[in-house]
Amino acid sequence: xxxxxxxxxxxxxxxxxxxxxxxxxxxxxxxxxxxxxxxxxxxxxxxxxxxxxxxxxxxxxxxxxxxxxxxxxxxxxxxxxxxxxxxxxxxxxxxxxxxxxxxxxxxxxxxxxxxxxxxxxxxxxxxxxxxxxxxxxxxxxxxxxxxxxxxxxxxxxxxxxxxxxxxxxxxxxxxxxxxxxxxxxxxxxxxxxxxxxxxxxxxxxxxxxxxxxxxxxxxxxxxxxxxxxxxxxxxxxxxxxxx
Amino acid sequence: xxxxxxxxxxxxxxxxxxxxxxxxxxxxxxxxxxxxxxxxxxxxxxxxxxxxxxxxxxxxxxxxxxxxxxxxxxxxxxxxxxxxxxxxxxxxxxxxxxxxxxxxxxxxxxxxxxxxxxxxxxxxxxxxxxxxxxxxxxxxxxxxxxxxxxxxxxxxxxxxxxxxxxxxxxxxxxxxxxxxxxxxxxxxxxxxxxxxxxxxxxxxxxxxxxxxxxxxxxxxxxxxxxxxxxxxxxxxxxxxxxxxxxxxxxxxxxxxxxxxxxxxxxxxxxxxxxxxxxxxxxxxxxxxxxxxxxxxxxxxxxx
Numbered sequence: 001x002x003x004x005x006x007x008x009x010x011x012x013x014x015x016x017x018x019x020x021x022x023x024x025x026x027x028x029x030x031x032x033x034x035x036x037x038x039x040x041x042x043x044x045x046x047x048x049x050x051x052x053x054x055x056x057x058x059x060x061x062x063x064x065x066x067x068x069x070x071x072x073x074x075x076x077x078x079x080x081x082x083x084x085x086x087x088x089x090x091x092x093x094x095x096x097x098x099x100x101x102x103x104x105x106x107x108x109x110x111x112x113x114x115x116x117x118x119x120x121x122x123x124x125x126x127x128x129x130x131x132x133x134x135x136x137x138x139x140x141x142x143x144x145x146x147x148x149x150x151x152x153x154x155x156x157x158x159x160x161x162x163x164x165x166x167x168x169x170x171x172x173x174x175x176x177x178x179x180x181x182x183x184x185x186x187x188x189x190x191x192x193x194x195x196x197x198x199x200x201x202x203x204x205x206x207x208x209x210x211x212x213x214x215x216x217x218x219x220x221x222x223x224x225x226x227x228x229x230x231x232x233x234x235x236x237x238x239x240x241x242x243x
Numbered sequence: 244x245x246x247x248x249x250x251x252x253x254x255x256x257x258x259x260x261x262x263x264x265x266x267x268x269x270x271x272x273x274x275x276x277x278x279x280x281x282x283x284x285x286x287x288x289x290x291x292x293x294x295x296x297x298x299x300x301x302x303x304x305x306x307x308x309x310x311x312x313x314x315x316x317x318x319x320x321x322x323x324x325x326x327x328x329x330x331x332x333x334x335x336x337x338x339x340x341x342x343x344x345x346x347x348x349x350x351x352x353x354x355x356x357x358x359x360x361x362x363x364x365x366x367x368x369x370x371x372x373x374x375x376x377x378x379x380x381x382x383x384x385x386x387x388x389x390x391x392x393x394x395x396x397x398x399x400x401x402x403x404x405x406x407x408x409x410x411x412x413x414x415x416x417x418x419x420x421x422x423x424x425x426x427x428x429x430x431x432x433x434x435x436x437x438x439x440x441x442x443x444x445x446x447x448x449x450x451x452x453x454x455x456x457x458x459x460x461x462x463x464x465x466x467x468x469x470x471x472x473x474x475x476x477x478x479x480x481x482x483x484x485x486x487x488x489x490x491x492x493x494x495x496x497x498x499x500x501x502x503x504x505x506x507x508x509x510x511x512x513x514x515x516x517x518x519x520x521x522x523x524x525x526x527x528x529x530x531x532x533x534x535x536x537x538x539x540x541x542x543x544x545x546x
Contacts, residue, residue, distance in 0.1 A: 206301070210513035214267060219296065220300065231272070
């Protein structure tokens with residue numbers, strides 16, 4: 001983890017409520033896809049933890065949904081705005097377990113961390129399938145990003161306006177894959193847990209205090225003992241999760 | 244040159260800044276970021292006899308200039324604290340630390356305190372009397388003078404080290420509790436623990452925190468803490484470790500003027516992991532600005 005002042009290079013709306021922000025600064029603390037950053041928002045006491053979409057030597061890109069006071073303020077940040085960010089938080093996904101043909105399943109605002117993972121798995125020569133779950137057409141984002149790096153993309157919408165009608169599991173149930181990685185809301189996780197075969201990793205969300213393991217605010221019980229979502233997670237292996 | 248050294252119950256502290264229990268773990272998360280040997284001391288994560296998971300999540304809620312937590316004393320239990328956590332803390336921090344002790348019965352406080360008392364690394368025991376008394380219907384020990392005194396008296400019997408009684412502010416008259424602790428043999432008072440608070444989510448229309456209520460901390464509570472320390476300083480003759488919303492060197496000085504010999508920094512660590520280091524670094528300049536040569540001269544100076 002590093003703390004620093006980062007400069008907003010761009011901050012654009014992808015849908016009515018989802019934004020993509022590119023921040024410039026030290027990214028040396030990012031070591032795995034699935035890690036997150038924790039941003040100070042003026043006027044809010046606690047930082048805002050946001051998962052990393054992608055990063056390179058000197059920029060980190062995040063995608064976030066406006067859900068409350070903090071993210072409403074973030075959506076107004078202009079190019080050149082400077083913010084205090086903790087970077088490189090959490091464990092991230094373990095890519096070594098993917099096998100040759102993993103499937104990545106993202107639901108709504110759980111999709112962003114799947115991109116950094118997808119890009120790195122493809123760079124390793126893996127054949128990656130991606131399932132992106134949305135409610136309806138107007139909420140779709142990032143589909144082209146996954147397609148442009150060579151993933152096989154399957155979109156599901158609850159209302160059937162685009163792609164497969166239904167939930168991510170409606171795409172998953174007939175698929176073959178060596179391993180799965182997922183991030184999204186809890187009802188989606190429970191459906192995946194009932195549908196998926198073989199090993200996988202889930203990236204969890206929880207209300208956090210610090211984001212770096214000090215306050216114990218986001219603890220959960222696992223088969224291997226208590227874990228802090230922010231520090232020992234957010235990614236947990238399928239076999240250790242207590243549902 | 245200004246003097247930031249203070250003596251807390253026989254411990255010579257390089258400065259009065261101590262991270263508060265529950266906001267600093269066992270130090271090593273922060274040691275990844277900076278050399279924590281700059282800290283006056285460390286009050287480590289509240290320790291109970293048995294390991295505890297704590298309360299269900301969500302355990303955290305944000306407030307204006309503060310936060311609510313209902314972690315519920317998650318800790319690995321005193322045996323693991325001694326065998327695993329304290330050696331890890333020792334590897335990154337070479338001064339004496341403050342052992343924060345919790346309990347749900349008098350016997351548990353005694354057992355836990357007597358085990359930590361044997362640790363050379365531990366300089367002071369800080370007894371958190373804000374835990375529910377499971378033998379008395381779950382009412383907190385610390386909300387009655389009698390309950391507080393019973394815990395302190397029992398702990399004093401099994402320890403050789405100085406004992407701080409950590410008081411809850413959620414009482415009618417905190418000076419009564421402080422006096423009862425002093426009479427029961429407490430060597431010092433640390434105060435204040437969090438204020439009982441609540442937030443309600445407008446979308447779900449239910450409390451944000453799973454346990455509905457939790458402990459409110461952060462800069463918003465500084466005036467409450469200053470008032471309470473000021474009141475207690477007038478009544479007791481033992482040193483006070485002041486805490487509640489401290490986030491800057493100015494806050495440290497204000498708390499010492501109210502009557503604190505040393506201070507603890509809590510919630511600030513969670514939003515700025517460098518908070519204690521920053522406060523320590525800015526302290527000499529702020530002292531000079533206010534013509535303070537020696538921190539010892541300002542303790543209780545507002546009275």
